[in-house]
Amino acid sequence: MSIDTATAARVAKLARIKVEEAALPALAEEFNMILGFIEQLNEVDVEGVEPMTSVTPQRLKRRKDDVTDGDQQDKVLSNAPDAREGFFAVPKVVE
Amino acid sequence: MAELNKLTLSEARDLLRKKELTSLELTQSCLTAIEEGSKLNAFVHGTADIAVERARAADARLAGGDAPDMCGLPIGIKDLFCTTGAPSQAASKILEGFVPEYESTVSQKLADAGAVMLGKLNMDEFAMGSSNETSVYGNAINPWRDQQTELTPGGSSGGSAAAVAGDLCLAATGTDTGGSIRQPAAFTGIVGIKPTYGRCSRWGIVAFASSLDQAGPMTKSVRDAAIMLEAMCGHDAKDSTSADLPVPNFEAALTGDIRGKKIAIPKEYRMEGMPAEIEQLWSDGSDMLRDAGAEIIDVSLPHTKYALPAYYVIAPAEASSNLARYDGVRYGRRAKIEASEGITQMYEKTRAEGFGAEVQRRIMIGTYVLSAGFYDAYYNRARRVRALIKKDFDDVFQAGADAILTPATPSAAFPIGAMETMDPVQMYLNDVFTVTVNLAGLPGISVPAGLDKNGLPLGLQLIGRPWEEGDLLNTAYALENAAGFVAKATKWW
Numbered sequence: 001m002s003i004d005t006a007t008a009a010r011v012a013k014l015a016r017i018k019v020e021e022a023a024l025p026a027l028a029e030e031f032n033m034i035l036g037f038i039e040q041l042n043e044v045d046v047e048g049v050e051p052m053t054s055v056t057p058q059r060l061k062r063r064k065d066d067v068t069d070g071d072q073q074d075k076v077l078s079n080a081p082d083a084r085e086g087f088f089a090v091p092k093v094v095e
Numbered sequence: 096m097a098e099l100n101k102l103t104l105s106e107a108r109d110l111l112r113k114k115e116l117t118s119l120e121l122t123q124s125c126l127t128a129i130e131e132g133s134k135l136n137a138f139v140h141g142t143a144d145i146a147v148e149r150a151r152a153a154d155a156r157l158a159g160g161d162a163p164d165m166c167g168l169p170i171g172i173k174d175l176f177c178t179t180g181a182p183s184q185a186a187s188k189i190l191e192g193f194v195p196e197y198e199s200t201v202s203q204k205l206a207d208a209g210a211v212m213l214g215k216l217n218m219d220e221f222a223m224g225s226s227n228e229t230s231v232y233g234n235a236i237n238p239w240r241d242q243q244t245e246l247t248p249g250g251s252s253g254g255s256a257a258a259v260a261g262d263l264c265l266a267a268t269g270t271d272t273g274g275s276i277r278q279p280a281a282f283t284g285i286v287g288i289k290p291t292y293g294r295c296s297r298w299g300i301v302a303f304a305s306s307l308d309q310a311g312p313m314t315k316s317v318r319d320a321a322i323m324l325e326a327m328c329g330h331d332a333k334d335s336t337s338a339d340l341p342v343p344n345f346e347a348a349l350t351g352d353i354r355g356k357k358i359a360i361p362k363e364y365r366m367e368g369m370p371a372e373i374e375q376l377w378s379d380g381s382d383m384l385r386d387a388g389a390e391i392i393d394v395s396l397p398h399t400k401y402a403l404p405a406y407y408v409i410a411p412a413e414a415s416s417n418l419a420r421y422d423g424v425r426y427g428r429r430a431k432i433e434a435s436e437g438i439t440q441m442y443e444k445t446r447a448e449g450f451g452a453e454v455q456r457r458i459m460i461g462t463y464v465l466s467a468g469f470y471d472a473y474y475n476r477a478r479r480v481r482a483l484i485k486k487d488f489d490d491v492f493q494a495g496a497d498a499i500l501t502p503a504t505p506s507a508a509f510p511i512g513a514m515e516t517m518d519p520v521q522m523y524l525n526d527v528f529t530v531t532v533n534l535a536g537l538p539g540i541s542v543p544a545g546l547d548k549n550g551l552p553l554g555l556q557l558i559g560r561p562w563e564e565g566d567l568l569n570t571a572y573a574l575e576n577a578a579g580f581v582a583k584a585t586k587w588w
Contacts, residue, residue: 003463015415015462016422017455018443027459030519034460037520038473040404044480051478055292055306055485055536056561060335075196081429088424091438 118167166209189449199299217254227253249279274529281554292536296331348565354388383577408477415461
């Protein structure tokens, strides 16, 4: 599997990371190197093996559906790059 | 008393309890050492005010007579742990200015036990790296040098390793996703243990790869590792993968008696092109354990070769998901945009400016292997291989092995910048002996065991059965006693 610059651009878009046009060939080359390393996995016979979901056989704990936290608006907003009137502010999303 | 900062946790604990020392004296000695050691670039955010306040509180508690083991002991905290009121940036530009309103469970447990936080420690950005060269704070420097050459302390917990090895603090927290505690410990001649997955709560630790991440202590001795690990462990309702198991007294397990224990030597770890010194150290270690009464057995872990490629699918996949939260909306840095640009440009510019090259690379690799059409071929295949890697270990333990002995790293610490011209995969090979342990969720410890021809420390790794950190620490203790590693870096900073 070889990654071309169009695929590299698509991956960057999916990852929401701006990559300049000029940087795409080098990025595609890096992807190919790393994916080439990963390709070794194709040598392994994985027939009948379930994909691992948890290293320890455990059932995630459950708790009652109670409110255990909240009412901390100031703290939640304290690190926001732009907070106004008790909300996170972002550039206009809809026209 | 001179140079209190050079004490181990256990020595300092005993002196505090005998009232021959106060936590304030100890803390001030470390604060001075941190100032003098600024060239190591280990501490990146000082918290002297918090330290002095906690030291005074610890002294009051010690005077009361029922203080826990960690009470009054000054330690460093890796920048990956969120700490209330103190910058916690994961060494990334994207978290510039972030000051958490909450405390990670592990650092809270240490604080509750009376430990004194001196400051935050350098690391690779988002814990992605093996040399501490991807940090927004610049490189951390190894106290050990090769002649005049500056060396990396390893990574990602490079600041933690440099700080402990350079006696800037008595011990430090680290985190380990693929070897990030054990490799830097080996590079700096200290002890580092990654406990069983689920032993330490991950709550409040900036997430890299959630199915692999574990916190652990980095210390000057195995006894110190036992003391500090016990304070860090325990069930936490805020981490659904945290194990609801009692935490044993790990220090009490240190008898040094390993007679009759079966120590396994896995043949697949004898890598092609392995330096003769590493091979020698490994066989010396196995002789030491045999002399201490253990039985050495040869075993096979057939899927070892596939651990790194599986890791470089699974870890980036989880990272791409975990790091999606850094979007410039709720915390951290937001990029400036043009009036004509909208929210998508804001996300894309913020993430391009805020993440370094290695982090961007891993996010994008993770995005690719999870994308439609490739999920089965890459991600599911890697998870299947992971199941086989774990089964290899299960079989060895089932056959009666108590622990597995391997080298900790394929080399001693290398010069800063040495990997710059190499492709990223060369750097990934640093974790070849440690990454299997994360994939299988097992406890692993790195113990300093010798010096190479240039006088640099080398470490051996012991891998234990799940949840049997006590037994693992005891085997490590026997190895430590036999190896008698006492060398320290000559102070040049």
